[in-house]
Structure formats: structure tokens, C-alpha cells
Amino acid sequence: MSVLKSSPIYDLRDTGLTDSALDRFLTETWKTPSGLYGWLATVDHKIIGRRYIITAFFFFILAGLSAAAMRLQLAVPDNKLIGPDLYNQLFTMHGTTMMFLFAVPIMEAFAVYLVPLMIGTRNIAFPRLNAFSYWVYLLGGLMIWIAFALNSGADAGWFSYVPLAGPEYGIGKRSDFWAQMITFTEVAGLAVAVEIIATVFKQRAPGMTLDRIPIFVWSMLIMAFVVLFAMPAVMMASTMLILDRLVGTQFFNPAEGGDALLWQHLFWFFGHPEVYIIFIPATGFVSAILPTFVRRPMFGHLAIVMSLISIGILSFGLWVHHMFATGLPQMGESFFTASSMMIAIPSGLQIFCWIATIWAGRPIFKTPFLFVLGFIVTFVIGGLTGVMVASVPLDLQVHDTYFVVAHFHYVLVGGAVFPLLGAVHYWYPKVTGRMMSETMGRWTFGLVFIGFNATFFPMHLLGLRGMPRRIYTYPAASEWGTTNLLVSAASLLIIAGLVIFFFNIVLSLFRGESAGSNPWNAPTLEWAMQSPPPPYNFLRIPAVSHREPLWFDGSVLNVVCGLRVDTRELLTSTVADAVPELREPSVRNSIWPFLSALAVGAAFLASIFTPWAVVWGGVPIAIGLIGWFWPKGDPEDKE
Amino acid sequence: MKRLTAGLVALLLSGCSNYAVLDPHGESAGSISELLLLFFWVCSIIWLIVMLALAYAIFRKRPAVSGADLLLGAAEQNRQLTAIVSVCVAITFLVLTGLTFSSYIAGKAVADMAQRGTLTIRITGYQWWWDVEYEDTRPDHIIYTANEIHVPVGEAVKVKLESGDVIHSLWIPSLFGKRDLIPGQHNELTFIAEKTGIYRGQCAEFCGLQHAYMGLTVVAEPRATFDAWRLSQLMPAAAPKQDLQVGLNVFLTRGCALCHTIRGTSAGGRVAPDLTHIASRHTLAAGALDMKPDQLARWISDPQAIKPGSKMPWIDLNPDEMRAVTSYVGSLR
Numbered sequence: 019m020s021v022l023k024s025s026p027i028y029d030l031r032d033t034g035l036t037d038s039a040l041d042r043f044l045t046e047t048w049k050t051p052s053g054l055y056g057w058l059a060t061v062d063h064k065i066i067g068r069r070y071i072i073t074a075f076f077f078f079i080l081a082g083l084s085a086a087a088m089r090l091q092l093a094v095p096d097n098k099l100i101g102p103d104l105y106n107q108l109f110t111m112h113g114t115t116m117m118f119l120f121a122v123p124i125m126e127a128f129a130v131y132l133v134p135l136m137i138g139t140r141n142i143a144f145p146r147l148n149a150f151s152y153w154v155y156l157l158g159g160l161m162i163w164i165a166f167a168l169n170s171g172a173d174a175g176w177f178s179y180v181p182l183a184g185p186e187y188g189i190g191k192r193s194d195f196w197a198q199m200i201t202f203t204e205v206a207g208l209a210v211a212v213e214i215i216a217t218v219f220k221q222r223a224p225g226m227t228l229d230r231i232p233i234f235v236w237s238m239l240i241m242a243f244v245v246l247f248a249m250p251a252v253m254m255a256s257t258m259l260i261l262d263r264l265v266g267t268q269f270f271n272p273a274e275g276g277d278a279l280l281w282q283h284l285f286w287f288f289g290h291p292e293v294y295i296i297f298i299p300a301t302g303f304v305s306a307i308l309p310t311f312v313r314r315p316m317f318g319h320l321a322i323v324m325s326l327i328s329i330g331i332l333s334f335g336l337w338v339h340h341m342f343a344t345g346l347p348q349m350g351e352s353f354f355t356a357s358s359m360m361i362a363i364p365s366g367l368q369i370f371c372w373i374a375t376i377w378a379g380r381p382i383f384k385t386p387f388l389f390v391l392g393f394i395v396t397f398v399i400g401g402l403t404g405v406m407v408a409s410v411p412l413d414l415q416v417h418d419t420y421f422v423v424a425h426f427h428y429v430l431v432g433g434a435v436f437p438l439l440g441a442v443h444y445w446y447p448k449v450t451g452r453m454m455s456e457t458m459g460r461w462t463f464g465l466v467f468i469g470f471n472a473t474f475f476p477m478h479l480l481g482l483r484g485m486p487r488r489i490y491t492y493p494a495a496s497e498w499g500t501t502n503l504l505v506s507a508a509s510l511l512i513i514a515g516l517v518i519f520f521f522n523i524v525l526s527l528f529r530g531e532s533a534g535s536n537p538w539n540a541p542t543l544e545w546a547m548q549s550p551p552p553p554y555n556f557l558r559i560p561a562v563s564h565r566e567p568l569w570f571d572g573s574v575l576n577v578v579c580g581l582r583v584d585t586r587e588l589l590t591s592t593v594a595d596a597v598p599e600l601r602e603p604s605v606r607n608s609i610w611p612f613l614s615a616l617a618v619g620a621a622f623l624a625s626i627f628t629p630w631a632v633v634w635g636g637v638p639i640a641i642g643l644i645g646w647f648w649p650k651g652d653p654e655d656k657e
Numbered sequence: 658m659k660r661l662t663a664g665l666v667a668l669l670l671s672g673c674s675n676y677a678v679l680d681p682h683g684e685s686a687g688s689i690s691e692l693l694l695l696f697f698w699v700c701s702i703i704w705l706i707v708m709l710a711l712a713y714a715i716f717r718k719r720p721a722v723s724g725a726d727l728l729l730g731a732a733e734q735n736r737q738l739t740a741i742v743s744v745c746v747a748i749t750f751l752v753l754t755g756l757t758f759s760s761y762i763a764g765k766a767v768a769d770m771a772q773r774g775t776l777t778i779r780i781t782g783y784q785w786w787w788d789v790e791y792e793d794t795r796p797d798h799i800i801y802t803a804n805e806i807h808v809p810v811g812e813a814v815k816v817k818l819e820s821g822d823v824i825h826s827l828w829i830p831s832l833f834g835k836r837d838l839i840p841g842q843h844n845e846l847t848f849i850a851e852k853t854g855i856y857r858g859q860c861a862e863f864c865g866l867q868h869a870y871m872g873l874t875v876v877a878e879p880r881a882t883f884d885a886w887r888l889s890q891l892m893p894a895a896a897p898k899q900d901l902q903v904g905l906n907v908f909l910t911r912g913c914a915l916c917h918t919i920r921g922t923s924a925g926g927r928v929a930p931d932l933t934h935i936a937s938r939h940t941l942a943a944g945a946l947d948m949k950p951d952q953l954a955r956w957i958s959d960p961q962a963i964k965p966g967s968k969m970p971w972i973d974l975n976p977d978e979m980r981a982v983t984s985y986v987g988s989l990r
Contacts, residue, residue: 101965102866175863181840182823182865187784272841278824279839317738343826343835343861345844348768352761359753366749367742369707374738377714391715398707402700405753409760411689411767412696414834415678418826418861482678482693484830486861489869493944 030584032558043583044554048140050607059607061145062553066152067131068449073152074124075520077159081115084108086513093506095494105490106173107192111166113176114196117292118203119159121434122245125299126210128441129238131449133214135544135551136235138223138560140588141604143216144209146611146646151209153615158202161623165195172196175488177289178259180270180281185263194263194626200256201622204249211242211249218242221588222596223543224561224578230596232542232565233316236323237302240330244291244298247334252288255281265629279344286337293426294333296434298326301368303437304390307444308372310540311387312379315566318371325364332361342413351410358408365401369394384538385459389440392467396432400425403478418488421481427474439466439519446523447537451549452530458522462515469511476501476508541566546575559589614642682856682877683832684849685767692763699752767834770847773813778806780818782825782838782860785867785967786930786943791887792817800890801918803930805874805938809883810853818844826862829875835861850877855939866966872944893921894933894989904985907978912970919989929969936990942967954983 032040050060060066088108091100100108134142142148165171172192174183183193218239222231231239258269259281268274270281301322309316316322338346338354372394381387403425407413416422439462446454485498492498536545545568547556558577564570578598581587586604591597621635681687781788791800808814818827820838828835833848850856860871878886897905905922908914914924920933935941938948945964946952958979960969974982 102869103966106866179824179863182863187823187865278841317735318742321742344837344839345842348764352764355760356757359757362753363746363749367746370742370745373707373711373714374742376711377717378734378738380719381715391711394711395708398704402704405700405756406693406696409692409696409756409764411685411692411760411763411834414836415686415689415693415830417835418828418863484678484857484859486828486859486868488863491869 030582031579032581032583033579035583037557040557040583041552044557045552047583047586048553050553055609056607058612059149059609061141061149061605061607061611063130063134063142063145063148064449064551064553064555066148067127070123070127070130070152070155073156073159074120074127077115077119077163078124079520080163081112081120082513082516084112084115086509088112089506089509091490092492092502094503095492095496095499097491100490102490103173106175106488107166107169107171109488110172110175110196111162114162114172114199115159116430117176117296118200119155119162121296121430122207122292123155123203124438125238125241125296125434126207126214126245128299128303128445129214129241130210132445132544133217133235133238134221135448135547135555136232136542137218137221137226138543138556138562139217139221140555140559140586142213143221144213145605146608147209148213149608150611150615151206151213153612154202154209154618155206157615157619158199158206158622161202161619162195162199165191170195172199177285178281179285180259180262180278183259184270185266186271188263191626194260197256197260197263198622198626200252201260202619204253204256205618207245208249211245214238214242215246219593220590222591223559224589224591224596224598225576226562226591226596228594229320230562230565233305233319233322233326234302234542237298237305237326240326241295241298241302244295244330244333248288248291248295251284255284255288258284260625264625279341282341282344283337286340287334289340290337291333293429294329296430298329300393300434300437301326303441303444304372304393306542307386307390307437307440308375309379309566310444310538311382311384311390312376313382313539314375314379315541315569316371317375317378318367319565322368322371325367328364329361332357332364336361339408339413342410343417348410355408355410359405362401362405369398369401384443385454385456385463386440386444386538388460388463389436389443392463393432393436393440396428396436396467396470400428400430400432404429416481418486419481420477420485420487423487424474424477424481427470427477431470431474436466439463442519442523444538445544446526447530447533448544448549448551450527450530451533452526453533453537454522454526454530458518458525462519462522465511465515465518469508469513469515472508473505473512476505480505536568541569543567608646610642610646614639614646617642678830681831682850682852682854683829684851685770685833686831686848687851688763688766689834692759695759696756699756703752770813770849771815771845773847775812775814776808777815777817778808780806780816780827780838780873781821782819782827782864782871783821784823784865785860785871785964787827787871787873788821788930798891800887801920801931802890802934802938804872804940804943805876807876807878807883807886808850809880810850810877812880813847813849815845815847818846823864824862825860825864825871827858827873828861829856829858829873831856832858832875837862850875853877853879857944859944867943867964870943870945870964872940874939874944876939889937890934894919896921897985897988901981901985901988904981904983904988907974907982908985911974911978911982912972913982916969932986932989934989936987942969950983950987953987954979957983957986 050056050062050065091097091105130142130148170190170192172195174188174193178193178196181187218235261267262269268276270276270278272278305316305322335357339358342351407416407425443454443459480498480501533549535548543560558579561576561578562571567575581589581601586606588602588604589598590600590602592599617638621631621639624631624635681690777792779790779792787804789802789806793799818836818838820840825838826835832850833846836844836846854877856875858873858875860868909924914926916926916929918925918931941948941952941956942964946956956963959971960967961971
């Protein structure tokens with residue numbers, strides 16, 4: 019290995035090598051060294067993606083447990099089990115964690131793992147940035163949960179409205195931890211978005227023209243663009259909040275010329291696209307799973323891609339429908355009603371296309387397909403109640419009640435978690451090389467589906483009967499007690515389903531049947547190599563001539579040759595037609611992204627306590643970045 | 658059809674109290690609940706149709722095809738499906754346009770009421786209670802009270818909304834939808850209560866520890882009763898009878914007067930609810946308790962046990978002082 023690395027004059031290409039020789043050379047070049055160093059220094063998108071997924075599920079469990087605690091408190095009226103202080107921290111941590119530490123990261127994690135495999139390349143673009151983003155995300159998540167364990171959990175809601183979260187009413191350091199956690203996760207989220215865009219645009223396999231990009235990859239690309247435009251708004255807002263709290267700027271203080279509503283505009287300008295950052299990839303899961311299990315290409319491929327793009331654009335025009343009660347002029351509100359209704363058109367179009375695909379195909383009822391069906395049933399309910407809350411007069415009645423709680427759980431759990439659970443069952447064999455238990459999968463689906471509906475459907479009624487959100491208890495005279503007890507009891511079914519799900523994941527690692535390369539007979543490129551994929555992904559870079567290469571390109575894929583095997587090299591291609599352009603060197607493993615993330619994390623954390631952290635924290639960050647980018651005399655790109 | 662809907666919804670909501678959105682007693686809540694029923698039906702029918710289509714797509718009988726044709730025979734299917742899906746999208750568009758339009762009409766009806774206000778009430782939200790002031794051009798006709806408003810039935814009432822600390826939102830489900838109280842901003846809403854009754858309202862924007870217990874009572878009554886109430890509220894508190902004098906002394910000397918006002922006495926604190934006529938109200942502590950002597954005693958003896966985090970402190974009173982101050986405050990009708 020050392021000979022290969024230190025003498026690039028070799029210039030060994032993959033052209034004339036046998037498969038086994040090629041495998042040996044590529045493994046040597048692309049592998050992650052074992053031991054702690056390798057663990058911290060790896061830049062393999064599969065290892066980082068897997069880590070992202072596991073970490074996000076870990077936060078999912080924490081957020082789920084806080085929800086369970088809340089349901090325990092709300093099960094009976096006038097309950098004294100959990101006081102208002104802890105309850106407010108619990109619902110804030112639940113919302114914050116689910117949105118920032120689970121939903122967005124796990125969608126990006128699936129992109130990090132799968133996009134390079136689906137488009138036929140050897141690693142994601144900017145692999146070290148990818149490693150860096152994971153460590154920053156992990157540190158941000160750990161920080162806010164450790165703060166919670168120390169009774170400094172954020173308590174102003176996942177939306178942290180000022181002035182409640184501001185310097186005057188937000189006590190202690192609670193909202194500071196919240197605001198800095200946003201900064202951590204958004205740095206990570208933006209980094210991944212940039213990687214996905216660069217990867218999809220420049221690293222597609224030869225022949226994968228825009229028209230042949232799988233819908234899953236499209237959905238991740240559009241999600242990345244939405245992240246790119248939406249997240250700066252919330253980063254700016256959270257930075258202004260922490261400046262208000264830390265150095266006494268007055269951005270949100272009306273008494274000093276600031277504006278409390280400015281926060282809401284900035285937050286929801288991000289917050290509404292956020293829903294689509296979660297939902298668009300989920301539709302990507304659906305459009306990837308569905309064709310495999312109905313044994314037919316997606317109907318309306320182009321229409322679906324177009325509707326995803328229009329959802330991405332329209333999602334920026336809806337934010338005011340979170341603010342109908344703030345007293346904006348009626349004319350302006352009507353505009354946002356119309357735009358909120360409009361987004362139902364592309365969403366509806368996708369649903370029609372999925373149903374049409376099922377109609378035209380021949381369904382096989384495996385667990386991932388069941389989750390897709392469960393998704394359609396529940397998401398349509400969430401979409402329709404979304405139409406209701408888009409109407410200004412209706413929203414004024416149901417806004418901030420349990421009706422809205424029910425609505426967005428139908429959209430986010432029905433619309434995103436169901437496809438996600440389906441996706442885990444679907445791609446698990448690729449990631450681990452083993453199948454998950456089908457029996458346990460069906461139990462998971464049944465329990466989660468029934469439990470979810472029994473938990474959240476009654477909440478619509480609670481809202482219409484006047485129960486506001488975010489209350490830690492309610493009087494017996496309100497007559498909400500029976501329904502709440504039912505809701506709390508039903509949530510046990512969801513918990514049972516998820517316990518089986520996690521048990522299935524762990525058990526199948528040891529007991530699962532061997533999967534082979536393509537257990538579902540799926541059409542896309544990630545199923546072309548063995549499972550789990552080797553460090554270099556593809557022995558030779560495939561050349562595709564269909565949207566569903568594994569179905570229509572014949573039993574043996576065409577390949578392109580000429581990449582070096584003694585050093586990390588990728589093939590870059592043109593944006594529209596994916597014509598090969600360059601041999602692009604890809605970076606080796608490095609410890610510097612990890613060290614830089616530690617430095618950045620330390621600076622962010624210390625800045626909660628003193629503004630000087632921004633000054634002194636800059637020094638280790640500079641050292642980290644200099645180490646990271648130190649020129650190593652790598653040769654330039656080759657034609 | 659409408660009656661059927663109302664019946665069905667009533668069945669769903671059996672056990673519904675005076676909280677409900679679907680049991681409207683005010684003009685704006687009324688037009689909203691009609692809109693809600695329209696949306697409810699349209700959405701239910703759409704969902705049912707989509708589910709039937711899905712079920713048909715899954716379970717329809719399929720002609721036997723060999724494995725190879727399976728993937729290739731898609732072209733003519735696609736033509737057929739394109740037509741069906743296009744029609745569905747067009748229908749979606751039309752339905753949404755109709756819903757948007759009806760929503761706009763209902764919203765306009767609610768907004769148009771703003772022209773008709775005869776009575777103006779200024780409500781200021783605080784953590785976690787409502788300060789109430791009935792505006793009048795003559796300063797001696799202004800009513801100060803808290804956590805309860807009275808309105809004449811059938812008359813348009815304008816409410817001016819302000820906040821003294823964080824963002825709150827006023828919501829009386831049976832009468833009108835929400836409107837936020839935002840620091841630095843002046844909001845308004847107008848409503849008409851159509852039937853006499855006592856309605857419960859609630860803060861709807863998360864505002865801190867006691868967001869759950871930030872209630873407002875609305876009493877809608879005939880004009881004559883309302884005028885009588887108004888006159889009684891304008892009066893200062895009656896001078897305490899002999900046996901109640903002790904209670905007033907406790908009130909004035911043990912800290913209560915630092916925050917609370919009782920007009921007609923030297924208690925003039927302005928950071929907590931005006932107590933001049935507290936015993937005439939229906940609830941205590943912004944709806945956390947009913948206005949009854951035993952509950953009043955519980956509240957004064959340990960406010961933090963009832964509303965943890967509330968700004969009302971625990972005061973160390975001996976049993977005699979407690980009895981005296983409770984009977985005095987309980988006499989302030």
C-alpha cells in the first residue's frame with residue numbers, strides 16, 4: 019500500500035485488470051483503515067451516512083420518549099405528575115429534536131448513503147466536508163440533550179417565539195442552547211446540501227442524462243436546494259436571538275425599535291420550507307419503493323419531477339399561513355391562502371401518479387410496500403386538513419389547537435415517517451447484506467399504522483372542542499379527559515410497533531437471511547453491486563442508457579474504463595447529458611475534519627457564555643482549517 | 658343536508674361543552690362553523706374517492722401476463738392513465754379554487770363587522786392573566802377589571818388587544834377565532850354574541866409556565882343587565898363592615914396592596930388584577946379556580962401549589978389573618 023501511495027508515477031488504470039485484481043487494488047485505495055484513527059478519519063460516504071442514520075434514530079428515540087412522558091401527563095385532567103417547567107422543556111425538546119436532529123438529518127443521511135450509489139460514483143463530492151458535517155451535527159445534538167439533562171433544556175417551544183425566548187423572559191441559558199443547536203445543525207445541513215447538489219450535477223455515471231435521473235435522486239437534489247435557500251433564514255434568526263441575549267442587541271425588542279414579529283417572519287420563512295425539506299425526500303422514498311413492488315416503472319416520471327420542483331418553489335410562498343392570527347391585513351392573508359391551496363395541486367398530482375402506477379402494476383405485499391400504502395392513506399388526510407388550515411377563517415379557529423397537532427403529525431408521521439420506515443426495510447439488505455424479518459416488519463406496520471391513527475385522529479376532535487396546544491394540564495370541567503386517555507393509551511401501540519422495529523433491526527444483523535446484491539429485483543444502480551457495497555462502490559463505473567438500468571439495460575451493465583486504481587479517482591460528467599469530462603481526484607481519509615468540528619463546536623458552545631469565545635475560538639478553528647487544506651501536491655484534474 | 662351534517666358532527670363530539678368551535682353562539686364563529694362544515698364534507702368526499710381508487714388499483718383483477726411483457730407493455734397503459742390523471746388534476750384545481758373563494762367570502766364577512774362596534778374594550782395580556790379596561794370618553798366612566806368581560810347580547814363589541822410582556826392570543830371558541838396580543842403592536846377584533854350565556858376563553862399562544870391556566874370568561878347578557886353590571890363596576894369597593902375591617906388591614910399591611918388595586922381603599926398596585934369587585938366574577942386566578950370562599954382560601958394560602966410559576970407569591974399569614982383576608986376579599990362584590 020505504501021508503495022502505491024508514495025509513488026503516483028505508477029499511473030495504474032482499471033482498463034486491463036481482471037475483476038479480482040481490480041477488487042484488490044480498489045479496496046486498498048478506498049478502504050477505511052481499522053482502529054480509532056480510521057473511525058475518526060474516514061471520509062467514506064457509506065460509513066458517514068450509516069452513522070448519520072443511527073445517530074438520527076437515537077435522537078428519534080429520545081424525542082419519542084419525551085412525547086411518551088407528555089402523553090402520560092395529559093392522560094388525565096389536573097394531573098400533577100409533570101409540572102409546567104418540565105413539561106415545557108419536554109415539548110420543546112420533542113419538537114426541536116424531531117425537526118432539527120431527526121427528520122432533516124435522516125433525510126440527508128439517506129441521500130449521503132444512497133445518492134452516490136444510485137448515480138454510479140465512488141464517493142460523494144467534498145467527502146471531508148461530509149465528515150465534518152456529521153461531527154458538527156453530533157456535537158450540536160449532544161449539547162442540547164446534555165443541557166436538558168442538566169435542567170437547562172430549551173423551554174420556549176421548537177419555534178422559540180420572542181420575547182418569550184428573548185433576554186427578558188427566557189430564563190437561564192436555556193434558549194441560548196437552543197439557538198446554538200440551530201447553528202450547529204444548520205451548518206451541518208447546509209454542508210450536506212452543497213455536497214448533494216455537486217454530486218448529482220457533476221458525478222453521474224455516463225449516460226445518466228437529466229431525463230434518466232431516478233426520482234429519488236431528484237427529490238434529494240430539490241431538497242438540497244430548498245435547504246440552501248431556507249436554512250440561512252433560521253440561522254440568521256437564531257444568530258440575532260443569541261446576539262439579543264448575549265450582547266444586548268435589540269433586534270426583537272419593540273421598546274428599542276426592534277420587532278417581535280420579525281422573528282416569526284424569519285422563522286417561518288424557514289419553517290414552512292422545512293416541512294417540505296422533510297416531505298420531498300419522503301416522496302422520493304415512495305417513488306423508489308413503489309416501482310419495485312408493483313414491478314413496473316413509475317407512471318408520470320416527468321410529471322412527478324416537475325411537481326417536486328414546483329413544490330420546492332411554492333414552499334417559499336406559504337410562510338404567512340403560520341401567522342394568520344397576528345393581525346396582518348386581510349388582502350395579504352388571502353394571497354397566502356391561495357398559495358397554500360395551490361401547493362395541493364402538485365402534491366395531488368403525485369398521489370394520482372402513485373395510484374396510477376399501482377393500478378398499472380402487479381403489487382407484491384412486502385413490508386416496504388405496506389408502508390407506502392399506509393403513507394398514501396394517512397398523508398391524504400394530512401393534506402386535506404392542510405387545505406382546511408390554509409383558509410384564514412378556519413385557521414383562526416383551529417390554529418394552536420390540537421387540530422393542528424393532529425394535522426401536522428398526519429403530514430410528518432404519515433407523510434414522512436411511514437415512507438422512512440418503509441425505506442429502512444427496503445434498503446437494510448443493501449446496507450447490511452442481510453434481510454430484515456418480514457413477519458416482524460408486518461407487525462411493525464400494523465401496530466404503528468393502527469396506533470398512529472388511534473392516537474392522532476381523536477386530536478382533531480380535541481382541537482375542535484377547544485383544547486389549545488402546549489398546555490401542561492387541563493381542568494376536568496373541560497371534558498377533554500376521556501379522549502385524552504384514549505389518545506395516551508393508543509400511543510402505547512406506536513411504542514410497541516417501534517420496539518419491534520428496532521428489535522428487528524438489531525436481530526436481523528445476526529440472524530437475517532443473506533441478501534445478495536438485488537433481493538427485491540429493483541431497477542436502480544445501487545442494487546448493482548454486492549451488499550454491503552465495497553469501499554469503492556463500483557468495480558467499474560457503469561454506463562447507463564435507461565431510467566431503470568437493472569431492468570432494461572440487459573443482464574450485464576456497460577461500463578467505462580480508464581480510472582486510476584492506485585489513487586482515489588472519480589469520473590465527473592456534464593450537468594445535462596452526463597458526458598464524461600474529467601478524471602477528478604477524490605480526497606483520502608483525514609483526521610482534520612474531526613478536529614475542525616471539535617474546534618467549531620467548542621467555539622459555538624463557549625459563545626453561549628461569553629462573546630470572547632468568538633475571538634479566541636477562531637484560533638483553533640483556523641488551525642483546523644489550515645491542517646485540513648494544507649496543499650499536498652496532488653495533481654490537477656485530468657481530461 | 659346541513660342538519661344531517663350537524664347531527665353527524667354532534668355525534669362525533671358528544672359530550673361537547675361550551676368550549677366548542679362547532680357550537681357557535683357568535684356571528685363570526687357562526688359563519689366560520691358553516692365554512693368548516695363545507696370543508697369537512699368536501700375533504701371527506703375527496704378522501705373517500707381517493708381511497709376507493711387506491712383500493713381498486715390494488716385489488717383489481719389483472720390479466721395474466723408473462724414476466725417479460727410485464728415491463729414492456731406499459732406504453733398504451735400510459736396513454737390511458739395520462740388522460741385520467743389529467744382530469745383528476747383539473748378537478749383538484751377547480752375544487753381548490755371553490756374552497757379558496759368561499760374561504761375569502763367568510764373571512765370578509767368576519768372582517769366587515771369591524772365597522773359596527775359600539776362598545777370598546779381594551780384587553781392587555783400579562784403572564785398569566787388578562788387586564789380589562791372598558792374605554793369611555795369620560796375618565797370616571799372607565800371600568801377596570803380583570804379576567805372577565807361582560808357584553809350586551811346582539812351588539813358589536815370591539816376589542817383592542819395589547820400585551821404587557823410576551824405574545825398571547827385571545828380565543829373564545831364559541832364566539833370568535835384567535836387574535837394575537839403582541840408587544841409593540843395594536844391588534845383589534847370585533848365580535849357579536851348572539852345568545853346570552855357564559856363563554857370560556859383561553860390564551861392560545863404559548864406564553865410560559867402557566868399558559869394552561871390563562872382563561873377569560875365572557876358573560877353575554879341583555880342590555881339592561883349589562884348596564885346594571887356596568888354601574889356596579891364603576892362604584893368603588895364598599896367600606897368594610899366592622900368585622901371585615903381586620904381583613905382590609907391585613908390586605909393593606911401584609912403586601913397584597915403592593916400589587917393589587919381595590920378602588921375606595923389605599924390599595925393601588927397595578928401589576929396584578931384589579932380586585933375591587935372580584936367576588937362578582939365567576940372565576941379566580943384567570944380561570945384556574947371557581948369563585949367560591951373555600952377555593953379563594955386555597956388560592957391565597959398557597960398560589961404556587963395551584964399555579965406553579967404564577968407571579969402571586971406565598972405570604973406567611975397566620976390562620977386568623979388568613980380567615981380575615983379571605984372573608985374581606987370574598988365580600989368585594
